[in-house]
Amino acid sequence: MPQGKPSISKIPAAVQRYGLAVLSVAIALATALLLERYNFRGVEFPLFLMAIAVTVWYAGIGPAILALVLSSLTFNYFFTEPIHTLYVTRSDFPYYVMFILFALLLTWFSAIRRRVERELLQSRDELQREVTVRTQQASLLDLTHDTIFVRDMSDVVTYWNRGAQELYGWAAEEAVGKNSHQLLSTVFPMPIDQIQAELLRTGRWEGELEKTKADGARVVVASRWSLRRDHQERPVAILETNNDITQRKRGEEEVRKLNQELGKRTIELEASNNELEAFAYSISHDLRAPLRHMVGFTELLHKNASSIVDDKGHRYMTMILESAKRMGTLIDDLLAFSRIGRTETRETMVSLEQIVQEIQGEVLQETDGRTINWKVGPLPDLRGDRSMLKLVLVNLVSNAVKFTRTRPQPEIEIGCTEKRKDGVVLFVRDNGVGFDMKYVNKLFGVFQRLHRAEEFEGTGIGLATVQRIIHRHGGRVWAEGLVDSGATFYLSLPTP
Amino acid sequence: MTSLGRILLVEDDPKDTELTLTALEEYNLTNEVVVTADGEQALDYLYCRGKFQTRTNGNPAVLLLDLKLPKVDGLEVLQQVKSDEKLKMIPVVVLTSSREERDMVASYKLGVNAYVVKPVDFHEFVNAIKELGVFWAIINEPPPGSIRKR
Numbered sequence: 001m002p003q004g005k006p007s008i009s010k011i012p013a014a015v016q017r018y019g020l021a022v023l024s025v026a027i028a029l030a031t032a033l034l035l036e037r038y039n040f041r042g043v044e045f046p047l048f049l050m051a052i053a054v055t056v057w058y059a060g061i062g063p064a065i066l067a068l069v070l071s072s073l074t075f076n077y078f079f080t081e082p083i084h085t086l087y088v089t090r091s092d093f094p095y096y097v098m099f100i101l102f103a104l105l106l107t108w109f110s111a112i113r114r115r116v117e118r119e120l121l122q123s124r125d126e127l128q129r130e131v132t133v134r135t136q137q138a139s140l141l142d143l144t145h146d147t148i149f150v151r152d153m154s155d156v157v158t159y160w161n162r163g164a165q166e167l168y169g170w171a172a173e174e175a176v177g178k179n180s181h182q183l184l185s186t187v188f189p190m191p192i193d194q195i196q197a198e199l200l201r202t203g204r205w206e207g208e209l210e211k212t213k214a215d216g217a218r219v220v221v222a223s224r225w226s227l228r229r230d231h232q233e234r235p236v237a238i239l240e241t242n243n244d245i246t247q248r249k250r251g252e253e254e255v256r257k258l259n260q261e262l263g264k265r266t267i268e269l270e271a272s273n274n275e276l277e278a279f280a281y282s283i284s285h286d287l288r289a290p291l292r293h294m295v296g297f298t299e300l301l302h303k304n305a306s307s308i309v310d311d312k313g314h315r316y317m318t319m320i321l322e323s324a325k326r327m328g329t330l331i332d333d334l335l336a337f338s339r340i341g342r343t344e345t346r347e348t349m350v351s352l353e354q355i356v357q358e359i360q361g362e363v364l365q366e367t368d369g370r371t372i373n374w375k376v377g378p379l380p381d382l383r384g385d386r387s388m389l390k391l392v393l394v395n396l397v398s399n400a401v402k403f404t405r406t407r408p409q410p411e412i413e414i415g416c417t418e419k420r421k422d423g424v425v426l427f428v429r430d431n432g433v434g435f436d437m438k439y440v441n442k443l444f445g446v447f448q449r450l451h452r453a454e455e456f457e458g459t460g461i462g463l464a465t466v467q468r469i470i471h472r473h474g475g476r477v478w479a480e481g482l483v484d485s486g487a488t489f490y491l492s493l494p495t496p
Numbered sequence: 497m498t499s500l501g502r503i504l505l506v507e508d509d510p511k512d513t514e515l516t517l518t519a520l521e522e523y524n525l526t527n528e529v530v531v532t533a534d535g536e537q538a539l540d541y542l543y544c545r546g547k548f549q550t551r552t553n554g555n556p557a558v559l560l561l562d563l564k565l566p567k568v569d570g571l572e573v574l575q576q577v578k579s580d581e582k583l584k585m586i587p588v589v590v591l592t593s594s595r596e597e598r599d600m601v602a603s604y605k606l607g608v609n610a611y612v613v614k615p616v617d618f619h620e621f622v623n624a625i626k627e628l629g630v631f632w633a634i635i636n637e638p639p640p641g642s643i644r645k646r
Contacts, residue, residue: 281596285564288593289509292616296515299618328616335595343597 021063024051025070033078044079045099052103056110064107072100147221147242150228151180153235167221167244169214180240184211195225200235203227208245220249273342280338287331294324333461337446340468345385352379352426355390356414359397366401370410377415380424382495388469395462396428396489402456403432403487423475423495429488435481443479466491501557501633501642502528506538506573507591508565512614516560516591519625525633530556535568539576542583555586557642558632563592563599571602578607585639587632 011019028051032044048071056064077084080092088096141148142162150159157180160172168175168184175183181192187210188195199205206224213219221242228237298320301309309317356376397412404410411431418425435443435450442448444467449460463477466489470477474494481487503525507513513531520529532538538561540546544553559577563570570590577583587609592599595613603611612628615621632638 281594284594284596285592288614288616289512292593292614292618292621293509293511293515295616296518296618296621297511300518325617332595339597 017059017063018066020059021055021067022070024054025067025074027051028071029074029078036079044075048075048099049103049106053106053110056107057114060114061107061111064103064110068100068103068107071103072096075099147244148239149175149180150237150239152237155179155181155238157183158237164242167213167219167242168211186211199225199227199238203229208249209242211242219244219246221245276338277342280335280342283331284335288328291324291328291331295321295328298324330459330461333459333465334446337461337465337468340388340391340465340472345388345472347383348386349381350384350386350389351381352389352393355386355393356397359390359394362394363397363401366398368405370405372401372404373409373411375411375413375415377413379414379416379426380419380495382424382493384473384493385469388472392466392469392491393428395466399462399489400428400430400432400487402458403434404430405456406433407431417490421495423492426491426493427488429486431486434483434485434487435479436483437481440479440481444477463489501636501638502530502554503558503560503629503633504538504541504556505529505531505560506533506535506565506570507531507560507562508533509562512562515618515621516625519622520629522622523626523629525626525629528633534566535570535573538573539568542577542586555583555639555642557587557636557638558628559586559588560591560628561588563590563594563603571599571606574603574606574608586642587636587638589628589632591628 025048028044028047032047035043052064052067052071055067073086076086076088076096080095081089138159138161141159144161145163145166146161147163147167148159148161149157149164151157157175157178160170160175164175165171170183180186189207189209195205195207204224204226206222209221209223211219211221222245223243224241226239227235228239230236298317302314302317302321306314353376356379360374360376393414397414400412401410404412409431413429414427415429416424416426433451433456439450442450444463445460446464447460448464449458451458467477470491470493476492477490479487479489503520505513505516507516510533513533517529517531530541532541537546538559541548541551542555544551561570561573565573570592574588574590577586577588584607588607589610589612590599590603590608591612591614593614600611610628612624615624
């Protein structure tokens with residue numbers, strides 16, 4: 001059988017193809033002549049057809065026509081009477097036509113077959129190229145940390161990227177082919193039918209889903225679904241991307257809980273504030289009246305019955321009056337103290353130097369003629385409630401005046417130790433009787449006193465008031481003291 | 497002393513009433529004091545109704561008003577007085593135990609003429625009542641139509 005495909009690739013393609021035509025005809029002729037010698041007759045016809053067929057198959061129509069022409073000529077020359085001429089007898093003519101028609105038919109079929117094969121090969125190549133591109137794209141999807149997977153319309157996973165593996169702990173081989181909702185025990189925020197309906201209507205859906213990882217841990221994900229349809233608009237697949245928002249949800253939940261707690265506390269605080277308000281109001285109205293009556297009628301008794309009451313009686317009456325007055329002062333102080341917590345602060349720029357000057361004038365009466373050596377350093381202006389801040393300094397300065405009463409040369413120093421961007425520290429220092437640092441914690445408590453009433457008068461509310469006001473201003477108070485060596489009170493106040 | 501205006505004292509606590517009257521007595525201001533024990537009575541007096549139907553017409557020279565009162569409280573009386581064309585000219589002095597800011601604010605908003613906190617100290621109390629009585633019943637020229645004792 002003639003197999004004449006030349007393997008020399010340097011020869012131009014056209015020469016190769018036409019060469020094949022010549023070669024295959026030559027081989028067919030040689031074979032026919034050889035067989036003729038052994039008295040095999042009539043085989044030349046199929047041999048030439050075979051040569052044409054081979055040519056058309058491997059070299060195309062042009063060479064096939066050349067092969068046809070060559071075959072016809074050699075056939076005529078070598079095998080039909082008269083032999084060794086190109087003369088065609090009349091009786092041979094149909095024979096030739098048939099040969100040519102048969103060869104043409106063969107060529108035509110072959111050409112069609114070849115075209116079909118070429119197209120097939122072409123589309124195979126295209127398909128391969130596409131597969132390559134797709135594979136590259138798919139591996140790109142694997143590069144992302146986002147969780148992406150594809151499932152068909154019965155929710156069976158067909159694609160599972162690396163992000164999905166990282167989030168859920170299932171490898172692609174484990175996940176592909178399984179029902180994604182079952183695999184991840186998905187909990188939907190609404191009936192799945194509704195989700196499906198929306199997906200089919202709009203082509204997408206997004207929402208928060210709860211899923212379970214391979215290790216059993218629950219995750220909350222922000223899920224986006226996109227529907228893929230084929231060219232006939234039939235839904236075929238769903239691409240789902242998931243973002244792990246578990247931490248965020250946990251944070252949100254915590255914030256929500258804290259807010260709820262805060263709301264509850266605020267309500268409780270409001271309620272207790274209201275109660276305090278009502279309490280203070282009723283103290284203000286109702287507790288003072290009986291005191292006034294006690295004082296009033298004792299005074300009247302004192303005045304009207306002085307002739308019939310002996311000295312003891314007078315002393316008792318004096319004690320009743322003193323106690324009642326003290327009670328009155330306590331109530332007033334307590335009310336003033338509670339008012340600090342209840343009233344709104346009115347913030348303005350306050351000049352502390354001006355306040356200190358005012359106070360120095362006011363406490364003159366309390367000094368009983370003693371000369372106090374004042375040292376007032378430069379003091380800053382700051383934002384705050386003027387009347388409250390004045391009350392703070394009045395309390396501290398009055399205390400200093402009071403506790404230096406026993407000193408022959410009382411000294412009171414008011415100054416500012418630190419002046420930073422975020423706040424100032426003020427102090428009021430005296431050389432008075434001081435206090436034991438052991439009791440420093442009791443200093444700022446309501447009604448806490450470190451001295452007996454006979455030594456130094458007072459209700460024990462002053463420093464509690466100071467602390468409350470400074471706390472309301474966002475500051476801090478503390479004290480240093482030594483028995484018989486004076487005391488220093490510090491205030492830190494924030495400056496905006 | 498040319499004339500003495502009538503004082504309407506609205507006070508529910510008999511002890512306070514007695515102390516107030518005692519204080520006024522010291523300065524001979526008591527003979528023109530009318531005492532009502534709650535807000536309702538005070539309004540009855542001002543409108544000449546109920547048990548005050550037969551009283552001589554005319555407004556008091558001053559109304560000394562406690563705030564915490566049974567039935568109709570002081571602020572309600574104050575509001576009624578200050579929103580009535582015939583009564584709004586009566587000077588009203590709130591005389592109360594409370595120094596609470598909201599009472600003061602409410603009173604001044606309603607148009608009170610003075611706000612006095614009863615001092616616990618008896619001498620101060622007597623002094624305050626005396627000054628009030630002298631000022632409103634004697635020194636101050638009351639609006640026309642007030643009852644005055646010549």
